[in-house]
Amino acid sequence: MRYLALPLLSQNLTESTARxxxxxxxxxxxxxxxxxxxxESTMSSSSSSLPSCPKKVVTLKSSEGETFEIEEIAxxxxxxxxxxxxxxxxxxxxxxxxxxxxxxxxxxxxxxxxAEVGVDAESLxxxxxxxxxxxxxxxxxxxxxxxxxxxPTLLDLTCQSVADMIKGKTPAExxxxxxxxxxxxxxEEEQVRRENQWAFE
Amino acid sequence: xxxxxxxxxxxxxxxxxxxxxIISEILCKLxxxxxxxxxxxxxxxxxxxxxxxxxxxxxxxxxxxxxxxxLEPFCADDSTQPFLLVDIEGRRVRxxxxxxxxxxxxxxxxxxxxxxxxxxxxxxxxxxxxxTREYRRLPTSGETDIGGHEVGLGFDPSAGKYKxxxxxxxxxxxxxxxxxxxxxxxxxxxxxxxxxxxxxxQPIFWNGAIxxxxxxxxxxxxxxxxxxxxxxxxxxxxxxxxxxxxRPHAKDVGQFGLGVRRNNNDQLLLPPEVFVPDGYGRLxxxxxxxxxxxxxxxxxxxxxxxxxxxxxxxxVTGDKLEDLSISFWDEHDTHVRWNPYMTYxxxxxxxEECYLLRVSACYGNPFNRKMHxxxxxxxxxxxQPLDIPGLPPMFRTVRGYEPSLVSPETV
Numbered sequence: 001m002r003y004l005a006l007p008l009l010s011q012n013l014t015e016s017t018a019r020x021x022x023x024x025x026x027x028x029x030x031x032x033x034x035x036x037x038x039x040e041s042t043m044s045s046s047s048s049s050l051p052s053c054p055k056k057v058v059t060l061k062s063s064e065g066e067t068f069e070i071e072e073i074a075x076x077x078x079x080x081x082x083x084x085x086x087x088x089x090x091x092x093x094x095x096x097x098x099x100x101x102x103x104x105x106x107x108x109x110x111x112x113x114x115a116e117v118g119v120d121a122e123s124l125x126x127x128x129x130x131x132x133x134x135x136x137x138x139x140x141x142x143x144x145x146x147x148x149x150x151x152p153t154l155l156d157l158t159c160q161s162v163a164d165m166i167k168g169k170t171p172a173e174x175x176x177x178x179x180x181x182x183x184x185x186x187x188e189e190e191q192v193r194r195e196n197q198w199a200f201e
Numbered sequence: 202x203x204x205x206x207x208x209x210x211x212x213x214x215x216x217x218x219x220x221x222x223i224i225s226e227i228l229c230k231l232x233x234x235x236x237x238x239x240x241x242x243x244x245x246x247x248x249x250x251x252x253x254x255x256x257x258x259x260x261x262x263x264x265x266x267x268x269x270x271x272l273e274p275f276c277a278d279d280s281t282q283p284f285l286l287v288d289i290e291g292r293r294v295r296x297x298x299x300x301x302x303x304x305x306x307x308x309x310x311x312x313x314x315x316x317x318x319x320x321x322x323x324x325x326x327x328x329x330x331x332x333t334r335e336y337r338r339l340p341t342s343g344e345t346d347i348g349g350h351e352v353g354l355g356f357d358p359s360a361g362k363y364k365x366x367x368x369x370x371x372x373x374x375x376x377x378x379x380x381x382x383x384x385x386x387x388x389x390x391x392x393x394x395x396x397x398x399x400x401x402x403q404p405i406f407w408n409g410a411i412x413x414x415x416x417x418x419x420x421x422x423x424x425x426x427x428x429x430x431x432x433x434x435x436x437x438x439x440x441x442x443x444x445x446x447x448r449p450h451a452k453d454v455g456q457f458g459l460g461v462r463r464n465n466n467d468q469l470l471l472p473p474e475v476f477v478p479d480g481y482g483r484l485x486x487x488x489x490x491x492x493x494x495x496x497x498x499x500x501x502x503x504x505x506x507x508x509x510x511x512x513x514x515x516x517v518t519g520d521k522l523e524d525l526s527i528s529f530w531d532e533h534d535t536h537v538r539w540n541p542y543m544t545y546x547x548x549x550x551x552x553e554e555c556y557l558l559r560v561s562a563c564y565g566n567p568f569n570r571k572m573h574x575x576x577x578x579x580x581x582x583x584x585q586p587l588d589i590p591g592l593p594p595m596f597r598t599v600r601g602y603e604p605s606l607v608s609p610e611t612v
Binding site: 144159 | 245295
């Protein structure tokens, strides 16, 4: 059995990124292991390097019918996709009627970036910051996609971005951003405000 | 109401609907004052932030956030001062007035609740949440003429109950009592005879136990009280020397203890005693710790040893109270010769590269002492003093406080 030289994980990774990278390394290792087992069972006499294995891809279909391919390793960052892959439901295109093509393309890009090995934490953080530097409506779409596909790192990133946006805003501005109609009567709102008066000072 | 976003070029201009579950995730990432302001946005958000599940979620997420600190100002006269809530990141100080708590001292904290009492009287003792202003009075005792009163707060997750542990000295003897929030009286605890004369310092709640630093005749100890089983344990740091292991060890020798380290100048750096299990025997070394602080850093009980310009960090590790051990974790050269006129205390470890310190310095003459906060970056060896308007010149920090919305009344 060949031993893989695993590239060193860079220091200072965020825990979730470290987990994703560890997972992808582990999977690369286990893919190689299962290949070598297959080789042994077919009793190949060749002692040269393992035959290259075509990388498995998963096909995703957006709400408009457009298809996007994503490598299995990158797809594993999504718990939803991971479950489907485990249950062998991922051989045909997976329909995602809730996610538009434009958003799905970006989500695939995110997963690919975060499955890359050997990216240092600083540049990944900068890449993430650029990723969420978009319209509010787009960030909300990312949140819904990350929630549906269960991608914890993306959900965390996008929710933090929205939180940062809310931080300095007044309740009225927040209502506008989220398109929420407050059901408070003026008296009720006044009471809540009084109860938490110190937070407004 | 259509929201048109002129800069958006997608055809869908409606804001997508975000479920309350997602709103919870977002709100948990906000500082506590923003969360309270969000209560005014709509009823759904208001009820959401009062929901116990959300409150727990907020507690779990507070590990990653910058701490909000509670301070008590020192003042020359006896006038009552409010608590101060300090937002380090936002560089602001807010006053928190809760009338019945005037004149009392914050003694212990757990999950955002503060335990407030007086060092010289057993009554009154309150448990309060300074953020929501709710408070609850604990049973009265009736004993008067006591001293050295310290109260610690802990939480037993298996029963979902808060317990309050207190100690006081009456007629030369030290007593320990406990009560569960909701009970109507205090229960006396049996402790070993030798504990009667110990001094106790500000408690820290960590890993299901309340830990107190105590000292007796110049020696330091940690008393740990397991909240669930209501049992005491002692972890000690004796000072006398007998044998020591002269093998040079690598800097981090893990939890099996350590020997003698030498730094670049071939100076002996000796750690306090560590109890080493499994046949290594006991290593007892000579030390003179100038100051030991007990802290809960990011859910880890840490002991900070101030040794001249070195900041040494020791970690108390172990899952169960029976298996606790102290091991050397890290040390930093602060490059400052601290002395009685310039001291520091570690408030928190914000990350691997950044500590928050509270520095107390005398400017000009010993009577002009002022305190301020500073960031300390050990790798870069630099300090960044923070200018926070409204900070009183001298204050006491409540160790281990994390803002939360937990209510003392519903438990």
